[in-house]
Amino acid sequence: MDFKDRTQIANIFTSDPGTVTIAGWVQQVRNLGGLKFIQLQDRSGLVQIVLPKKKVSPEIFTIDYQEGDILLVQGKVVSNNSAPKGKEILPSTINVVNKRQQEYPIAIDDKINTNIDKRLDYRYLDLRNRSVSQIFEVESAVAYAFQEFFYKKNFLQFFSSKIVGSATESGANVFEIGYFGRKAYLAQSPQFYKQMMLISGFEKVFEIGPVFRAEKHHTSRHLCEYTSIDFEIAYINDQRDVMKVLQEAIMYTLDKVRKEKADSLEELGVVIDMQPKQWPILSHQEIHEILENEGKELGEYEDLDAEAEKILGEYVKEKYKSDFVFADEYPWEVRPFYTMKKEDNNNLTKSFDLLYKGQELTTGGQREHRADILEKQAEEKGFKKEEVASYIQFFRNGAPPHGGSGTGIERFVQKLLNLPNIREARLLPRDPTRVHP
RNA sequence: GGGGCAGUAGUUUAGCUCGGUCGAUGAUCGUGGACUGUCACUCCAUGGACCCGGGUUCAAAUCCCGGCUGCCUCGCCA
Numbered sequence: 001m002d003f004k005d006r007t008q009i010a011n012i013f014t015s016d017p018g019t020v021t022i023a024g025w026v027q028q029v030r031n032l033g034g035l036k037f038i039q040l041q042d043r044s045g046l047v048q049i050v051l052p053k054k055k056v057s058p059e060i061f062t063i064d065y066q067e068g069d070i071l072l073v074q075g076k077v078v079s080n081n082s083a084p085k086g087k088e089i090l091p092s093t094i095n096v097v098n099k100r101q102q103e104y105p106i107a108i109d110d111k112i113n114t115n116i117d118k119r120l121d122y123r124y125l126d127l128r129n130r131s132v133s134q135i136f137e138v139e140s141a142v143a144y145a146f147q148e149f150f151y152k153k154n155f156l157q158f159f160s161s162k163i164v165g166s167a168t169e170s171g172a173n174v175f176e177i178g179y180f181g182r183k184a185y186l187a188q189s190p191q192f193y194k195q196m197m198l199i200s201g202f203e204k205v206f207e208i209g210p211v212f213r214a215e216k217h218h219t220s221r222h223l224c225e226y227t228s229i230d231f232e233i234a235y236i237n238d239q240r241d242v243m244k245v246l247q248e249a250i251m252y253t254l255d256k257v258r259k260e261k262a263d264s265l266e267e268l269g270v271v272i273d274m275q276p277k278q279w280p281i282l283s284h285q286e287i288h289e290i291l292e293n294e295g296k297e298l299g300e301y302e303d304l305d306a307e308a309e310k311i312l313g314e315y316v317k318e319k320y321k322s323d324f325v326f327a328d329e330y331p332w333e334v335r336p337f338y339t340m341k342k343e344d345n346n347n348l349t350k351s352f353d354l355l356y357k358g359q360e361l362t363t364g365g366q367r368e369h370r371a372d373i374l375e376k377q378a379e380e381k382g383f384k385k386e387e388v389a390s391y392i393q394f395f396r397n398g399a400p401p402h403g404g405s406g407t408g409i410e411r412f413v414q415k416l417l418n419l420p421n422i423r424e425a426r427l428l429p430r431d432p433t434r435v436h437p
Numbered sequence: 438g439g440g441g442c443a444g445u446a447g448u449u450u451a452g453c454u455c456g457g458u459c460g461a462u463g464a465u466c467g468u469g470g471a472c473u474g475u476c477a478c479u480c481c482a483u484g485g486a487c488c489c490g491g492g493u494u495c496a497a498a499u500c501c502c503g504g505c506u507g508c509c510u511c512g513c514c515a
Contacts, residue, residue, distance in 0.1 A: 028476085035473035052473065067466095082474050103466065105447055111477050112449045112465055117507060189515090215513065216438060226515065306511080353515095360515065408515035422515095433506080 001072055001095050010044035010263075012077055013085055019076050020089065022047065023097065025128065026069045028109070038065055040073065040089075041128070048088040049073055050080075060094050068100035116423055123428060123437065134264040135425060138257060139413045141264075143208060145256035146229050149249045155204040155231060160193035162186060162210060166387070173214040175224075186212035189406060191338070192391055194232035195367060198402045199394050206231035208409070216432040220421040221359060223410060225430040232404030239350045239365045240281075242403040243326055246354060246362060247279055250324070250412075257416070270417050273323060280316050281326040284348060290315055301331035301347055304360075313358020323415075328352045330365070337381040337388075338374065340366040340403075354405070356415045364405025371395040 005021040012020060024042035036051040049071075053061055065071075075091035106114040106122050108129045119126040127133045150157065163179065164187045174185040190207050197205040211228045231249075236242060258265070258272045265272065282290070287308075288298055294311050298304070304312070304327065316325040329348045332341055342348040351365025368374045371392055378388045413425040423429040428437060 028478095030475045030478050031472085032475060032478070033472035035475075037475050037478085039476080048476080050474080054473085080474080082476085084476060103447065107448050107465070109465095109477075114448055115507075118448080211515080213514075217511095217513065218508085219510080219513090222514070228515065303513090305513095363515065406515065411515055 001097065003072065006072075008044035009040070009042045009047045012047055012087055012089070013045070017077055019074070019092075021072070021074045022089070023070070023072045026065055026067055026071060027128075028067060029065045036061070036065070038071070040071060041130070043133075046084070046130070048083050049075070049091055049094075050078075050083070050088045051091070056091060060091055063094065063096060065096075066100055068104060069096055070098040071095065072097050116421060117434075120423065120429060120434065121437065130267055132424075134261075134267050135413065135417060135419070136427060137264045138261050138268075138417060139409065139425065141257050141261045142253055142413060142416070143227075143229075143409060145253040146206075146208065146249055148256070149252040150204075150206045150231060153204065153245075155206045156197070156202045158193075158197055158202075158205050158207055159209065160187070160190040160207060162212070166390070175212050175214045186214075188213055189228065190230050191406075192394075194230055194404055195338075195399075195402065196394055198232055198234045199397075199399045203234045203400075204231070205233075211406075218432065220423075221411060221414070223422060223426055223429055223431060226411075226426065227409045229407040229409055229412075230404065232402060234400040234402040236366060236401055236403050239328070239352055239403055242364050242366065242405055243281065243328075243352060243354075246364060246405050246407070247324070250407075251275065254416075268417055272416070275324060276320055276322050279322050279324040279326060280320045281328050281352075282312075282316075283329045284327065284331060285329070287312060287327055301333045303331070303334040304353070306359075309355055309360060310358040313355055316355075317357075323357050324361075325355050326352050327355060335365075337378045337383065338367050339377075340368045341377075350403075354407075356412070357418075359411065359415060361411050361415065362405050362407040364403065366401070366403035369395060369399040369401050371399070 003023060006023050007017065007020050009022055009024060011017060022040065022042065024040045027039040027041040027046060030037040034053040038049040038051065040047055040049055051061055072095040073089060073091050074093045075089040077087055078090050079086055080088055104125055106118055106125060108125055110129070110131065127136070147157065163177070164185050174188050177184050177186060189211050190209065194205060194207065207230045208227060210225055212225050214224065215222065231245065233242065233245060254272055254275070287304070288300070291298060291308055291311060294315065296308055296311055298308060312325060312327070316322050329342060330351045330353065332339070332347050332349050335349050335351055339349045339351045342350055349365060351363070353360050354362035354364070368377060374395060375392050378392070410422050410425040413419070414422045417425070419425055423431070
């Protein structure tokens, strides 16, 4: 047994290797008596091993192959019109590297759809289903593309602490943990640290990391732990500068995924629509008017609910051919205290949401950098002075105007691949009832 | 946190309204067998299940109560 000459299965179809050594697990055996077919799968793809009784050795032919077995196969690549994708392997040797000891506890083909909670219990096997594994091939490419974009634009990647001593911020609940006899919390966003980095002088920073939300939401778009793509930039004129970077980053990522994960997208049956060069930017007021025309009434300073997001998503797809829309100038009432207010209307802010296919994907905007105003706004939101004192302290030695945004990578992948539930886009989801595996 | 629905073999699904005909349906899967071009291989035989606890009743998968688990949905958010 020797893996040194092993090649990826996908290479069989893209080049003309003659003879190959491949290894993988058995996806299916079709036994026709004097002729057997083994579908062998590795990360790169699937190939058929053909076993005609008269053309292979009796040792190879008589092995009892089963779904899940790990095989090492050496053989000749032969063309055959009735083989999947036109090629198959006629083996000269087959090693059973590891024999399966039990049948799969879940269905990993598409004959039967096992419920997502059972699939998650056995996620490592679920991922043998290519329509599942390709989601994470795409996610990997998405994360890399964002990093690459930011790196090319001279952003500094930083890594902030996820264990924090105080639990201020936006209002989402935090997980409390024990910290050597004291209380500490899991970070619900890197917001304060992003701003700290700008005040330090790094000007453009980003972080892709975990955030924790202790909310008992039972929906198809919420997780208690997810990965946030956060960036923050200094010396901006207003929130439009943030939108511009965000749109560029997402367009870069879409393009990259479209080119480099074409096979995965094809297997998942996903086509990435070309987006307009400039995504629509609609003010809160404009959105309310649009929604009213569609028969959806909202209060003047009320946040968009799930239904409103959906209606708006359909509207911009129809009118602008865009999957994305910026909902700009959010009401102060529904934004955290560090959001900068509009100069001409104190009820509105210089902040936005980005909606993707009718679902909130990103929140961003310009932040208040003037310490005294920030302090006043914290008070307005009901914070006690000492609760926000250490945060506001950041701003007292000179803070540049700045802004940024946070995007959930799982939501991005969910919407990109049209997945019905965000858990499909999270390797090991954490929700109010699940902490395993 | 609110509302709704559900839990039947390893997986999936019928049966539940109207209790007995259930010794529980079909698929997939397992086991044994047949088959030389399958591609959800096919065919024959066979194996395996009523979430847990309590109650009503002559009789409970089916009705009632409690628990646990899951799904959908609203709020909130990314």
